[in-house]
Amino acid sequence: MDIDTTVKVSGEAGQGIQTVGQLLGLVCREAGLYVMAISDFESRIRGGSSFFQIRISNQPVRAPHHRVDLLVALTSETLELYRNELSPDGLALIGNDSAPIDSNTQQVLFTALASQAGGRIYANTVAAGACLALLGAPLDLCQTIFSGHFRPRGKAITDNNLNAVLLGYEAVKDIPYSGRFTWPHDGPRGALVDGARAIALGALAGDCRLAAFYPMSPATAIMQHLDGFSDAFPLVVEQAEDEIAAANIAIGASFAGVRSMTATSGGGFCLMTEALGLAGITETPLVIVNAQRPGPATGLPTRTAQADLLFVIHAGQDEFPRFVFAPGSPAEAFEVTVRAFHLAEKYQVPVIILVDQYLADATFIVEESLTAPDHIERFIVGDKDMKDPAGYERFAVTPSGVSPRALPCRGKALVVVTGNEHSRDGHISESISDRISMVDKRHAKLDGMREDICPPRAYHGTAEILLIGWGSTEGAIAESVDRMRADGIDAGCLMFTDLWPFPADAAAEAIGEGRTTLVVEQNRSGQLGKLIREQTGIACSGAILKYDGRPMYPHEIVDGVLPFVR
Amino acid sequence: MDIDTTVKVSGEAGQGIQTVGQLLGLVCREAGLYVMAISDFESRIRGGSSFFQIRISNQPVRAPHHRVDLLVALTSETLELYRNELSPDGLALIGNDSAPIDSNTQQVLFTALASQAGGRIYANTVAAGACLALLGAPLDLCQTIFSGHFRPRGKAITDNNLNAVLLGYEAVKDIPYSGRFTWPHDGPRGALVDGARAIALGALAGDCRLAAFYPMSPATAIMQHLDGFSDAFPLVVEQAEDEIAAANIAIGASFAGVRSMTATSGGGFCLMTEALGLAGITETPLVIVNAQRPGPATGLPTRTAQADLLFVIHAGQDEFPRFVFAPGSPAEAFEVTVRAFHLAEKYQVPVIILVDQYLADATFIVEESLTAPDHIERFIVGDKDMKDPAGYERFAVTPSGVSPRALPCRGKALVVVTGNEHSRDGHISESISDRISMVDKRHAKLDGMREDICPPRAYHGTAEILLIGWGSTEGAIAESVDRMRADGIDAGCLMFTDLWPFPADAAAEAIGEGRTTLVVEQNRSGQLGKLIREQTGIACSGAILKYDGRPMYPHEIVDGVLPFVR
Amino acid sequence: MVCIEDYESTFENKWCPGCGNFGILSALKDALVDLELAPEQLLVVSGIGQAAKTPHFLKCNAFHGLHGRALPLATGAKMANHELTIVVHSGDGDCYGEGGNHFIHAIRRNVDITVLVHNNRVYGLTKGQASPTSDLGMVTPVQHSGTVSAPLNPLSMALVAGAGFVARGFSGHGKHLSGLIRAAVSHRGFSLIDILQPCVSLNRVNTYEWYSKRVVDLSPEGYVPDDLGAAITLSRQGEDSIPLGILYQKEMPTFMDRMGAFDGRPLVAEPYDRQKRQTLLSQIG
Amino acid sequence: MVCIEDYESTFENKWCPGCGNFGILSALKDALVDLELAPEQLLVVSGIGQAAKTPHFLKCNAFHGLHGRALPLATGAKMANHELTIVVHSGDGDCYGEGGNHFIHAIRRNVDITVLVHNNRVYGLTKGQASPTSDLGMVTPVQHSGTVSAPLNPLSMALVAGAGFVARGFSGHGKHLSGLIRAAVSHRGFSLIDILQPCVSLNRVNTYEWYSKRVVDLSPEGYVPDDLGAAITLSRQGEDSIPLGILYQKEMPTFMDRMGAFDGRPLVAEPYDRQKRQTLLSQIG
Numbered sequence A, B: 001m002d003i004d005t006t007v008k009v010s011g012e013a014g015q016g017i018q019t020v021g022q023l024l025g026l027v028c029r030e031a032g033l034y035v036m037a038i039s040d041f042e043s044r045i046r047g048g049s050s051f052f053q054i055r056i057s058n059q060p061v062r063a064p065h066h067r068v069d070l071l072v073a074l075t076s077e078t079l080e081l082y083r084n085e086l087s088p089d090g091l092a093l094i095g096n097d098s099a100p101i102d103s104n105t106q107q108v109l110f111t112a113l114a115s116q117a118g119g120r121i122y123a124n125t126v127a128a129g130a131c132l133a134l135l136g137a138p139l140d141l142c143q144t145i146f147s148g149h150f151r152p153r154g155k156a157i158t159d160n161n162l163n164a165v166l167l168g169y170e171a172v173k174d175i176p177y178s179g180r181f182t183w184p185h186d187g188p189r190g191a192l193v194d195g196a197r198a199i200a201l202g203a204l205a206g207d208c209r210l211a212a213f214y215p216m217s218p219a220t221a222i223m224q225h226l227d228g229f230s231d232a233f234p235l236v237v238e239q240a241e242d243e244i245a246a247a248n249i250a251i252g253a254s255f256a257g258v259r260s261m262t263a264t265s266g267g268g269f270c271l272m273t274e275a276l277g278l279a280g281i282t283e284t285p286l287v288i289v290n291a292q293r294p295g296p297a298t299g300l301p302t303r304t305a306q307a308d309l310l311f312v313i314h315a316g317q318d319e320f321p322r323f324v325f326a327p328g329s330p331a332e333a334f335e336v337t338v339r340a341f342h343l344a345e346k347y348q349v350p351v352i353i354l355v356d357q358y359l360a361d362a363t364f365i366v367e368e369s370l371t372a373p374d375h376i377e378r379f380i381v382g383d384k385d386m387k388d389p390a391g392y393e394r395f396a397v398t399p400s401g402v403s404p405r406a407l408p409c410r411g412k413a414l415v416v417v418t419g420n421e422h423s424r425d426g427h428i429s430e431s432i433s434d435r436i437s438m439v440d441k442r443h444a445k446l447d448g449m450r451e452d453i454c455p456p457r458a459y460h461g462t463a464e465i466l467l468i469g470w471g472s473t474e475g476a477i478a479e480s481v482d483r484m485r486a487d488g489i490d491a492g493c494l495m496f497t498d499l500w501p502f503p504a505d506a507a508a509e510a511i512g513e514g515r516t517t518l519v520v521e522q523n524r525s526g527q528l529g530k531l532i533r534e535q536t537g538i539a540c541s542g543a544i545l546k547y548d549g550r551p552m553y554p555h556e557i558v559d560g561v562l563p564f565v566r
Numbered sequence C, D: 001m002v003c004i005e006d007y008e009s010t011f012e013n014k015w016c017p018g019c020g021n022f023g024i025l026s027a028l029k030d031a032l033v034d035l036e037l038a039p040e041q042l043l044v045v046s047g048i049g050q051a052a053k054t055p056h057f058l059k060c061n062a063f064h065g066l067h068g069r070a071l072p073l074a075t076g077a078k079m080a081n082h083e084l085t086i087v088v089h090s091g092d093g094d095c096y097g098e099g100g101n102h103f104i105h106a107i108r109r110n111v112d113i114t115v116l117v118h119n120n121r122v123y124g125l126t127k128g129q130a131s132p133t134s135d136l137g138m139v140t141p142v143q144h145s146g147t148v149s150a151p152l153n154p155l156s157m158a159l160v161a162g163a164g165f166v167a168r169g170f171s172g173h174g175k176h177l178s179g180l181i182r183a184a185v186s187h188r189g190f191s192l193i194d195i196l197q198p199c200v201s202l203n204r205v206n207t208y209e210w211y212s213k214r215v216v217d218l219s220p221e222g223y224v225p226d227d228l229g230a231a232i233t234l235s236r237q238g239e240d241s242i243p244l245g246i247l248y249q250k251e252m253p254t255f256m257d258r259m260g261a262f263d264g265r266p267l268v269a270e271p272y273d274r275q276k277r278q279t280l281l282s283q284i285g
């Protein structure tokens, strides 16, 4: 790996830091570089301290790096906050309001230059230009990307931004910076996709036709992307009055025959748990994305966590089959979402996709091609598939537990469902035999579902020290393994995406016995560790837990492992 | 045990079956007998089939019996439904609308006699009279109890009922019945209390001052009893617009300084899970009763289940300490409720009391005296306890995790709380250090809480076959143990009331190794079994699971154990 | 030709004898027959409660959902297939209590569904607690000293929330009610009929007699339901005289009109266009 | 003597520069000072949103709760201690969207609290989605073709739900607003002020200028807020002229009045009477 640079752009909410980040990403992508970028923001619209941090490499990168090579601090507060993250030969660019403190700090008059370019609001573009120049990005590439990006917003804005980028670019010409590198001209390695967009794309590819939601960070971005598709595709995206409505709208739509979803975060998920059970007992397919953030209650609304695993597995009164998936990257989030829609209909169950703020907002270069299924298998029957449509029973008992599913008002077969316990025809029943047969029937689906569950993925899976994780920490864990192995530590990892039904046998086999096993999780109690013990009896040797709301960095994992290294 | 008779009174909803049951219970109690009675009803107001089943003994009884000695069927439908439960020398009394089918069936013209007594609506009282006569109850005792019971409803009604009971009593004089027994004259052994009333009494004794709820079977009865206390005690019982409101009203009241509670069942509990987290992060004491019924969703609204254990332990996004208790009898429900209010304030955490329809509606003779605490320890501070009230910090970090709790507007100290993550002063904080210290502080409470947790109770705990249960099945499990031991099977049991924080060490020790361990639960997946494995690594040998919505009977447990007997 | 028998369900009716719900059920069937709507064209959605059991006592497509949540369920179903005729059966607790928020917001959306609220002014299925429309001071098993909250006025609420069809019916006036249901189902947009329904088992205040003395049919009075202000005034009238009929009717763009259905076809009937999706996926940057 | 400084919080204000919330905050402080209410006598309850952050920017007792749930929290606190002066700060999404059901039912209860809704007609804290009061057709990040639901009219809703104090303020008219707040806090019973609040960052439609051209103060017009019918009509007036002031005020029995407080003392101040409880426990049959 000869290129591996981390750039951090920091400032207030409202200063356009996300735009800078997005543009840096686009320029790098165009050149054929890999990037991996994270966003950090507070729960406010203006002011405060936020940052965008992008790691640039000529090799695939899948986790953020904790050392910053180039810091562009648009405010003095954020300079103070983040300068200690600078690598020894790193450089900090600061604007008018801070004084240069040491040789690693250089002042660039972002605002003044911005005014020259057309207004103070272009300070972020000036910063982007400066930043790209220091990294050695070709000017024409920058200009192409910037003009492409701003074109939809009109000529004046485009021109001003082009002025700004040029002014920034020129302003740092004479600043020495050891991090400058030679840029490839390879063309894009893939698309620049964050987890939220990946899920929206997956939903589109999976033929989702209705998405109902109530705004909640970090899930709203998914709906925002979907909303953008709704002109060109048969897709209704509806903001509901609350999460209860959102979930029930999605269930109603699914019942009436379209694939549907909702997305929320913990507090909203709480409000959906009753509806989750409704989907369970009425056997209505449903996809729910829970984009986790730290709680309890409102917690840290714009931060990340992995602390809802056991909650979503057990959510809702009584028991009913469900899938729980936690993808590890945008590419996987896409795939898992397509799969979620498929499996929800195949087994007529709810599927919960667990992501988190980190993954939802983190941008990766996705090399994998994102493919829509050739054909959507709906697992739906109509009159023509029935001997006697008038005698259709929605909850016919079958060995697989899955009953032929007809849709209402699409034929003579009448579809009757209820959230009460029922007989095969869907009418309320309080009889002992109906109760037992319906519980058993629903439970029976688990056998089939388990066959559709993927085992955990091992990476150096036979190593002496095995890290075990789930979901979004995959990149950080894998990189920590690489680093430790490079340092002669025999470490490996095991990553779970499919968490429920839990692949107990595969897990037990992959974990085995007699070595150091450490769960790596972003919660306080080690939820995956508990689940593994419950399901396999295996107690892990320890846990590396982070619960401060910030993304997991590979070096933190390495630090956590060290005490266990003999 | 020389007296052990089970009487079942069955008929339509609206026929006054519960009243018959209640009166039978009162007469037995007055004589000094023990009773244990269960109610079975459908989710409707009139018609259908329901029953009241009372077991009468001169020894304490704590579980229902599956063999009926005397069946009083007010409808022919229920005769059909339940006659197969009759013991060989049992007797069925039927009314006008059924034809006697065999020598075990005798017709009594309930309705005709009722008309004679003052109206058809007294048919239930006629039946009660007949029933008591067959059991050998002294007539004057019956008359005393009936007149006492009906007196509040006026002289006319009382007289008619006394006529009715007499007519019923006389009508069966010549019917031979082997189940007749000699009645003691010992006076009451205790009060006749069902689980719902026990919880209401416990709340009163525990100084609960506000109860907010939304009606939901089987929890409503608790609130109904509490409402009855609200004239004589400082207690507001408020029906809210929904469960979300109920939980938040209770939290608001607790914050403002009174002990408060809410009660609901699964679907309502779902809607309260977000508020549960609010209580968690704001460290506001809160008692929630979840009276379980079969789900998912509306499920079987008037039936029983134990299927929310793992849900309530994990409910709410992210992690926060809570207590989960599941009492095994009305007497214990009383105690646990008093304790819940105490512990909620001691640790400033939510406490969940898990009961179920069976326990809520089941009536026991409670011999234990129900005592109100001498003193209510509030764990509240005021200005006088502070050096500097103006500097008061609601979330001061302490080794125990418990911060001194002041109340709003009760002094100079200002109380600031938020459902967002916060600093010690209760203001929103997004800082890493505040986040970590608040999570750790909340988590730290678990140590103290564990010390207040009672270990599981063993009964023949060293037996070869160990049944493990929780909550309301205690009576049935204990009786099954007695029966098996009487049959030479070395069985014992271990009952959990305190389920979270899980008493892992005590459990592991009590369960031990190398014998047959069977969880006995009213759910489909064996939730306690999973919890034990998660917490101790011990996998039980098997499970006896019942999930048809009906109470657990001792003989079913015995049948479930037999395959495991070597 | 649709006839009453088409709608007869063999499922045992579980309402109390004499319950006002029977009048609603038969008025509904009459209306459906008059509308020539076959059971397979109808979806009945309901929450939980006595009222919400209605779809079981009828032959039709049915989603008997959660307490309070009938409206979002129906909304979702309508969005998925706007060709469905959807009738919602809900109770006063279901629709105005637990489901109050959905009530307001479903009206704002103007989804083309018909909502029949069996307003018995009590929680029937849970045995007699106060509902949002219970009289102030009504004594119940959990309100032994009587309720202390003022009753909610569903018609006024619906009117100011912007509903385009707001009516009141009485289960005791079957023919009139059936006409209202016909009109409501025919109305393009959200339509509400709040139906006065005696609960013979649990509400001893608002009985058949109580209503019969008070209800007044609007139509013979020559009332024309096209003035929102007048409708609001009428809806606020004291309980001595309770107007029955359509208080207000106005056709307005529905949710589907405003949304612009994708190409006129219901979502459920759209083919899966793989090519188009793949093109988008291949072009993302 | 209470003075403004008593209410100054050292906690960093996190609203955008120029936000209408600042006007509300200072009008509130002025009103509190005028009312001679000390911070330790005040409990501010809020939900989640920009509006709901208010209690952090004020020195007072505060419960900053869940999104949509400020009203039940406040209701519970008032029941526990009816001597508290409770002011609720909520947003249009918080109070009329997620919390819509509580809004209606809190009014029915007539709990003696004051509710200030910072109505910026947008979801501020979550970055600009439509709120229940957003203009029909408003374009937002998740409603790229504009909203399709008709806006809700909070004042009409409150009036027909039976609120005894219904007013509209404007954050740009601080003095007027402060007078309203004073009146609302002084009112015995549930009081609502819907406050027009420009969101300078996310709502480009309803700006200071937009409001300034439209708002009309009712009091110089000689309006007397004692006629509910007139108030409803006024509340339904189109947006060309937006009346500011008290639309309706009427004192009615509060929840506490109807409930009959146990013995006049707040619940929180009652002693624990062990003897009485034990007597009851010993006598049960």
Ligand SMILES: Cc1ncc(C[n+]2csc(CCOP(=O)(O)OP(=O)(O)O)c2C)c(N)n1
Pocket (backbone or CB within 6 Å): B214, B215, B216, B217, B243, B267, B268, B298, C048, C049, C050, C051, C052, C066, C067, C090, C091, C092, C093, C094, C095, C118, C120, C122, C123, C124, C125, C126, C131
């Ligand atoms: C979430 C939830 N809360 C409470 C209940 C219990 N419940 C069932 S029906 C009902 C109220 C019924 O009243 P209403 O809606 O007026 O219908 P009615 O029975 O009077 O027709 C309640 C509270 C429930 N099923 N689900």
Ligand SMILES: Cc1ncc(C[n+]2csc(CCOP(=O)(O)OP(=O)(O)O)c2C)c(N)n1
Pocket (backbone or CB within 6 Å): A214, A215, A216, A217, A243, A267, A268, A271, A298, D048, D049, D050, D051, D052, D066, D067, D090, D091, D092, D093, D094, D095, D118, D120, D122, D123, D124, D125, D126, D131
């Ligand atoms: C249960 C739940 N759902 C959603 C959210 C996300 N959320 C936070 S504030 C908000 C809306 C804010 O709008 P408004 O109430 O109008 O307040 P404003 O920020 O505009 O003042 C939302 C949807 C949440 N915190 N909790």
Ligand code: SF4
Pocket (backbone or CB within 6 Å): B045, B046, C014, C015, C016, C018, C019, C020, C021, C050, C120, C124, C125, C198, C199, C200, C201, C202
């Ligand atoms: S309880 Fe009332 S509403 Fe329910 S079926 Fe009986 S009479 Fe009808």
Ligand code: SF4
Pocket (backbone or CB within 6 Å): A045, A046, D014, D015, D016, D018, D019, D020, D021, D050, D120, D124, D125, D198, D199, D200, D201, D202
């Ligand atoms: S986003 Fe709008 S409401 Fe929120 S602080 Fe900024 S200007 Fe005010």
Ligand SMILES: [Mg+2]
Pocket (backbone or CB within 6 Å): C049, C091, C092, C093, C118, C119, C120, C121, C122, C123, C124, C131
């Ligand atoms: Mg009702």
Ligand SMILES: [Mg+2]
Pocket (backbone or CB within 6 Å): D049, D091, D092, D093, D118, D119, D120, D121, D122, D123, D124, D131
């Ligand atoms: Mg707002």
